[in-house]
Amino acid sequence: MIVRRLRILAITCCLLCLPVGNAVADLVVVVNARCGVAAMTRNEVINIFFGRYRQFFNGREAQPVDLVDAHPDRARFYAKLVGKDLSEVNAYWSRQVFSGRMQPPQKVATPEEALKWVTSNPCGIGFSELAKADARVKVVYELSP
């Protein structure tokens, strides 16, 4: 718990120290490079992150990962993808969960953990800043700034 708090504090400090240009760096959707997905449309990204359909066009099952609310990238991601506040995204998931349809994607605390998830699951899919996406992942969709 303390480690997590320190981590959040550290991240917040880093974010505050970053120049403005980096703080609003472009977010991209990344998929494990070995999954065989080269590009996705906005619609396909929505279908996977909102749990509507959990398969890529090549027939492989998507394993999405999300960030916790406390991380600012989560709010930026949904604002850019669907123009929604986190409260609206959470309301959507409460409808899915309590009507027994499905559970939301697994959440992790940091983009680093998200990238780890993406690379350690055969068809992991997540989002991160473009600069953090390395060769192990494929950038399949860029969110317009």
Next chain:
Amino acid sequence: MLAAFGLALPAMPVLADDGQGVFSLQGFGTLGAARTNSDQVEFVRDISQPRGTTTKWDGRVDSVLGLQANWRVMPELEAVVQAVTRYRYDRTFTPEIAWAYLKYDPSAHFSFRAGRLGTEFFMLADSRLVGYSYLTVRPVGDYFWYLPFSSIDGGDVLMTVPVGENLLRAKLFYGISDGYIPRAEEQWKIDGSPMTGAYVEYLLPSWVVRLSYANIKFKRSLPIAGEFSALPPAAFAPDDAASSLDYLETAGTRSHYYSLGAVYDNGPWQLQFMLNHVDQGSKAFESSTAGYALAGYRIGSVTPFVGYSWVDSDRRQDRVNQVVAVVAANSRSVQETTILGARWDVARNIALKAQWDAIRGDASSIFPYRREQSDWRGKLDVFSLTMDFVF
């Protein structure tokens, strides 16, 4: 099976080795207060509630607490139990196992569930109790009042097929209903009544459009025999009473529910358009047509919304006698409602809402209410405040 769930759950590890939760406990709730400007009728959330609110603030109408346990037995198999406490047909808050089922997802295309399930008679009907999940303080009354059926014991199958970049979803469900509908001082048991239904849904990035159909075949008669036997024989011959009861029979009759709904959700806008028609098999009830339009626009963390709904029931022409006419008239609803309100997402997973419902109807519109007085004129303003949360 329920007992097995209850015993097995606490023993399960909370986290698996890979960090993904196997067992989760989540909840939802609403603390609400509602009042009206009239003592002529009691206002209820839906017809499952035996008493309602008048000119004094009342917490019974909207307050609810739900707890849900999910246990992922295997990646494709999940067990879910949901318990809910709310003001119910017997005037208590006795907790109930609302849902308890096994869900099996063998692929992205199919999902099967079996056990006690929520009913999706109309779009959004299976999340009616989860206030945090929608804009208004409660599901739009004119549209959802007639749905006291909250769960069935049975099964459903959901099929998802991609159509280009969009998705087509279809669901089929069948089960035996379980529940009571309060009627005057008695309760009408609808347990044992089989329900069947299906819907087809088309999902675009911002729109979801759904066409649905369901029916219920009532197993039991309405508890109205007493009303006939209470009449003096001089006024009402026993033979007439018997033939009237035959005429009003509900056992063995089937009611049909048709609906068309469209929901738009993109950026700050949320729009809903719904239409339904209920075709009642028994002459004890009037068939009805209802609809609503609702629009919300988020500004910061506040989403003001405005809506309009109406319901219109078809008066039955073939009344046998006065008593029959009175019973049939009990299911009459002819009114329209203008809704104005706002939802404020005040903190993470907590929303505060305030809403005004201006109901303008006919004096004969009594089905949605309790204890209507003779001076009821069909006009009612309802004021509601709620705090909705999930955890």
